[in-house]
Amino acid sequence: MNEPIAATGRQFEITHGAARAVVTEVGAALRVFEIDGVPYSETYDPDERPPAGAGAVLVPWPNRVTDGRWSLEGQPQQLALTEPDKHNAIHGLLRHTPWTVTEHADTTVVMQAMVPVQPGWPVPLLTSIGYTLTSDGLTVTHTVENLGSRAVPFGVGVHPYPRAGNAETDDCTLRLSASSVLPVDAERLLPARPPRPLEGDEQDFRSGRLLAGVELDTAFGGAEPAPDDPQRLVRHRLTDPSGRGVEVWADPVFGWVQVHTPAEFPGRGRAVAIEPMTCPPDALNSGTDLVVLSAGECWTAEWGLRPLT
Template identity: 75%
Template sequence: MHEPVLATGRQFEITSGTARAVVTEVGAALRAFEVDGKPYVETYGADRLPPGGAGAVLVPWPNRVADGRWVLDGEPQQLPLTEPARHNAIHGLLRHTPWTVVEHAESTVVLQAMVAAQPGWPVPLLTSIGYSVGDGGLTVTHTMENLGSRSTPFGVGVHPYPRAGDAATDECTLRLSASTLLPVDAERMVPVRPPRALEGDELDFRTGRPLAGLLLDTAFGGAAPAPGDEHVRHALLGPDGHGVELWADPVFRWVQVYTPDDFPGRGRAVAIEPMTCPPNALNTGTDLLTLHPGETWMAHWGLTPR
């Protein structure tokens, strides 16, 4: 008799010194990351689907597409409505797809998947994600390759829930590099106006603000490296000033912050989701990337204990 297949498929552990991460076969999601036994992302059981999209890889677009509709070269496209209550397509096409392992060493695992040409997405893409742990924490590498005969727009995002060790979420301070906020429809969560500048209001997290009492499902833009830095940096810090930093290449100009109160075994949690483009970018064109036939794109982000 066969053993039941876990909801997230096989589990791939990587280690380096006291750093450890676990990546799932289904969705290539980050299910755990810890250093010295201290957790730096929220985790969940391998026998269940990732709660709230935890650790998900969001390709070939992050966040939402209103009504699942967009246009490529004048041709209307209709994506499946994977967020039916809001009549949106959400978070790409590979969250529930088994990925193929192409490399698995002690401290590194690389997985690959095909975005097949299909209704709503006519251009085939090959994508990979590599996770590596070391003294500096966790480094994640994304690639996208256009296998088709026409150019296509695309975006990339990820959905980690960083955790400042054992500190409760409401005891933590959030710091973002973002300088704008994208107003959205409160019911459908798609943009209704251009981004507005953040200048010292309660949602300006550039110098850090406590999370206690804040309910967020908010897209922030204008994320950019500080002068002299090469990376965008966000951070979640506990009351002792220690926690975790999420760094990303400058192409990740956007970050979605989501604060659910029902994360299993944890209650309040916070997702800090680096994205190359905002919600509904396939329609607005804002910060969309373009991949030409035969072209490959690469970008990085990571988590560093602080």
């Protein structure tokens, strides 16, 4: 008799010294990242569906597509409305798909999935994600390959919930590299106006803001490396009152970041998602910052979590 498996499928653990991460088979989601037992991302039970999109991999688009509609070379496309209450398609096509492990070593797990041709998506893609623990934290590597015969635009996003150790979320300070914000409508969370600069704005997090009393489900743009950053990485930080915490770093192609502050993350209460994205909400319609892959072309980019101690 087969043993039952978790709702999120098999669990793949990797370790490096005192660091430990766990990735799920379903959705290839990051479920655990901790060092010496101290959490640097929110976690959940493997028999739960990932709460509030925790750890999700968002391919071939992050965030929302208005009415699930877009067009490719003038051909209308209709995606399934996976956010039916808002009449949107949301967060890509692979959140509930079992991924195949192609490599699993002590410090690394690499998983692969196909986006097949289907209603609303006419070009097949092969995508992989690799999680690697090092002495500096967790590095996540994405690849997307166009298996079709024509070019296709796409975007990539991820949905981690970084955590500044055992500190309460409301006691933490959020710093973002982003220099603009995308206004959205209140009902469907879709772009309502062009991005606006954040100079002197209450949503300007570049110098850091305490999260107490802050409620966000907001896309920020203009995320760029600091001029003096030798690694040329985008960096967002969540820190406790002592300055300890976690950094979400990303390649410059992740020029957008969605920040969400749910009030009731299971077992935690207030939490904060800091979600690197290559493009903004509804990019399949606006075209803003989409990556275009020619037939046979392969794309790769990285982001990661680095403890600040």
